[in-house]
Amino acid sequence: MNDPVLAFAALLTPEGRALLDEVRGTDPAKELAVATRLRRDHPADLVSAALGQARLRQRAAAAKFTPEDADRMFFTPNGFEQSTRTSVATYRAARLLDLGVTSVADLCCGIGGDAIALARAGVRVLAVDRDPLTVAVARANAEALGLAELIEVREADVTEVDTSAYDAVFVDPARRGGRGRIFDPEAYSPPLSWAIGAATTAPLAALKIAPGVPHEAIPAAAEAEWISDGGDVKEAVLWFGTGVQAGAVRATLLPGPRVLHGRGLPDPEVRSVGRYLYEPDGAVIRAHLVAEVAEEVGGGLVDETIAYVTADELRPTAYASAYEITDQLPFGVKKLKALLREREVGVLTVKKRGSAVEPEELRRKVKPQGPNSATVFLTRVAGAPAMLIGRPV
Structure with a gap:
């Protein structure tokens, strides 16, 4: 099946869901034997799609999502790679909630990891992405986790979406291309400059970027936050409209959160090695x-x-x-x-x-x-x- 959206839709049929149940937890070493057996009774492309989802669900459970969620969710390889870890998304949703946010326009929503965390915090979400397959997956995830009433998934170009009806905007530009990670912020999709423009025109905004972003690329109006989880640096976030002094810097460590605020201190002196x-x-x-x-x-x-x-x-x-x-x-x-x-x-x-x-x-x-x-x-x-x-x- 050449159309990836139709191929994914087949997984949502009774036959597709039954296959997903059957291949759950398949040992990679036995995948070929399982595929050979299942293709006797099911279309080969549907079997391949089910086994692909099983692999992605195992990776998601190991790295980013709870096993309970991962076992019900759907993924694409690129969507999994770019998705936000649940602990980080939950932290960010809690901060937005503390700032009085009740509705968020989630631009470049991907498979919906951030939208899910926001909806579970009680926030109404407009989740937007321009890729038809990604939109189908995000919609399926909202339904699978019982959050469809709070998450509206829309296929659109995020640069053309009116977000004025929402309390806040969250932007997560794509930072991966055909050759892997993209390090030039202006090569993000959409570019960092557009995302900053969208953030500065919203009442409140959070812009997720790569943690290696040069400090000189951070606009003076933003509060910059770097987040790690279990000692691993996961992302940087530029916040706008939070009431925090422009140019403020913080490091947030999860679990916790434990927050270290910058105080503009000079570089420490060099000294001999102590105990x-x-x-x-x-x-x-x-x-x-x-x-x-x-x-x-x-x-x-x-x-x-x-x-x-x-x-x-x-x-x-x-x-x-x-x-x-x-x-x-x-x-x-x-x-x-x-x-x-x-x-x-x-x-x-x-x-x-x-x-x-x-x-x-x-x-x-x-x-x-x-x-x-x-x-x-x-x-x-x-x-x-x-x-x-x-x-x-």
Whole structure:
């Protein structure tokens, strides 16, 4: 079947749903045998579509959605890749709710992950996308999760949609193309400049962008927020109309949320390595808030270009992982191998910042053996390649 929308619609028929139930949880190693058996009684393209959904549902349950939701939802490969993780979407919906929002125009809605979180918070949503298959999937997801009364899914060009009837606008431009991720914000679909224009004309708006966006590309009128979940940086959001001072910066760590606000501090001073090393959360680093962490723990940088903070005292912080440093050595594989052998280290965690050495390559060369564990940081200390050995606190 050449039409992807018709092929997807076939999955929503009684025969398609029965096939989805039958292939649920199929072991990838047994997929060929399952497909061969099912094609005796069902169209080959329908069997392929059902098995494809089963694979995507397994990936979604493992990475972004709860197993309960993933088992009922529908996905496209690209839609899954660009969808927002449930924990992040739920956090953002809660913030919009706290800001008094009762209705949102979700532009570039994709398969509907953000629309679902908003609707579950009681917010009325207009979900818009221009791709017919994506729209069909988003509509099916709203129905599958019992949220169709709160989510209107519309196939349209988002640049032509009137959003004046909604309290807020949420824009999530496509950041993937035929060759993978798109790093130029003006190559987003729609371009970042259009999305910013749409955001600034709405009463309140949130614009989701890649976390690696250059700070100079952020408009002065926006509040910029970087979000991580479980230590993994997931996205940046530009907020407009929230009442927060323009140009404000925050790092939000999930679960929690734990929020670190920027205070415009100068860069920390470089100092000698102390007893403790702090590794700031990725959202803190992306938000350029390492100075706020350094002030919190009473520390300084190991190098002016490296986002590792060192201090003599252990101070608890929600925004960085702490390690007790036992050894500091100039970089050298032989030296590290000898030290690990002496300490009987068999489990070695390799972290790096400012080093070209690949962790797996180093691990192969030092061949750790023994009952103990350690962490080695490959970095620079005052400009020189160095190894810091320690353990998590």
